[in-house]
Amino acid sequence: MHDVDPGEVDAWLRLVTTPRVGRAAARRLLAAFGSAEAIFAASPAARRAVAGEALGAALSRPPPSHAHLVARTLDWLAAPPPGSPRALIPLGDPRYPTLLLEAGDPPLLLHAEGRHDLLQARAIAMVGSRHATPQGLAHATDFARQLAAAGHTVVSGLAAGVDGAAHEGALPHAASTVAVVGTGLDLVYPRPHKALAERIRHQGLIVSEYPLGTEPRSPHFPQRNRIIAGLSRGTLVVEAALASGSLITARLAADAGREVFAIPGSIHSPQSRGCHALLKQGAKLVETVEDVLEEVDGFAREPRPPVAAAPAPAGERDPVLAALGHDPIGLDTLASRTGEPAQVLNARLLELEIEGRIARLPGQRFQRLGSP
Structure with a gap:
């Protein structure tokens, strides 16, 4: 067409x-x-x-x-707005994505706006919790950035949380990002992602199987997940609860014979349980982007030359950071580990939060950010 x-x-x-x-x-x-x-x-x-x-x-x-x-x-x-071409792409159209055609239950008709070439790109899906932890959001942004820099288009669903972070991480790179949405392309859901959707239209691609004017409805999102999985050579789950759409996407990817990857997390975090369940079922454990690339590209790690040990960063010597560890903990637990009174801890935690070294979570809990 x-x-x-x-x-x-x-x-x-x-x-x-x-x-x-x-x-x-x-x-x-x-x-x-x-x-x-x-x-x-x-x-x-x-x-x-x-x-x-x-x-x-x-x-x-x-x-x-x-x-x-x-x-x-x-x-x-x-x-169409300048620089954002629009198209209807039905089954049988030369632009219809080959990988999607090979997956189960391909959509009959795609509405597309943006870079139509991305429908045939080497792509990795990234999905995860709408209520991601700060560490989960950081993982999503960083992995998406590295995947896109390595030439892989990042496919996600424009949802809050991990999806939005993945689009943001990939968008500045030539491989860019594809957003598969559960509404008509004349609407944006969730509304706070309106500016992000506009950027994707001009630098990446937005796709939907739903006609214009289609409002967001709960059944649409599991349906669009099969398109996310179908467009991609593998699906990386960043964070997910046990009952989540991300696990539906992972199952659909596995059913289509595609790779499934999962980033492990804290055993105490509900947002890690879905990833841990996938790992028990045979998903590949991912710690670095090379863990993904070696599966989808046959990428082999090259031995790195030894380097002189750098001095430990200041954070490693900080008794509060040391006591935090890398799992979310509450103020009472932190006080018992450090022996410091709550008012002293609160002052130091505020400093660390402003420095971007910890995140304040719901329930007066705190989590260290960054690598150990």
Whole structure:
């Protein structure tokens, strides 16, 4: 659909929005008739022969508000902002991503805005908790930056937490980032990511299978996860609770024969339990970006020349940092470890927080940031 054909746009939108016609039935119809336009040009009897009585009847008339959706979509395609081309990319289009086609249940139609070349890029998915810890956000940003610098496009879902951090880390690099969203591309969810979405439109790519005007609904997000996994050669889970969409993405990646990676965390953190569950199930434990690259690129670590030992940083000698360790702990525990009164500790913790060396977590807990 390189040149916008109103009749083709009409047919594809009618196919994907007709009630009760799911993706499997639509693929049967496409296989039988050859194109979306041919489906609706065929006789009702021919459609019923392929799809059955109920679906044949549903396909006999356009869905409510169909003409409005077609007009809205044609207007959207005709007036992209400078530097952010728009397209509808259906099954069979040369631009349709090959990896996604090879995964289970590929979407029938993609709405895309931005760098369409990224649909064929070497890509790694990065997903994780919407309520990530400061360390999780730092991991997401840093791993995304390193993956993109190594030539891998980072695919994520524009959600709060890990997703947003992953997009931010990858965006400045040529490999950039792809955001797969659960709304129409004329909407942004969550709203605080409006500026980030705008940057991705111009420096990366935003993709959705949902028609314009589609509001965020809970079922859409597990559905979009299969696209995140399908576009990618592997999926890296940064932080995840046991019941999370990130684990759905990881399972879909494994089902598609793709690599699954997980970053371990504290045994006391609920946001680490999903990653630990994946590791028990055979995901690859990741400590550095090389752990990912060696799987997806056959990257081999080269021996590094020995270097003189550097003096220990000041933080290593700080008794409060030493007492914090690397798991989140409360003020009472810290006071018992250091022997310092609470008011003295609070003053020092504030200094460390301002210096960016610790994070203050909910429940008056504190966590050291950075590598040990």
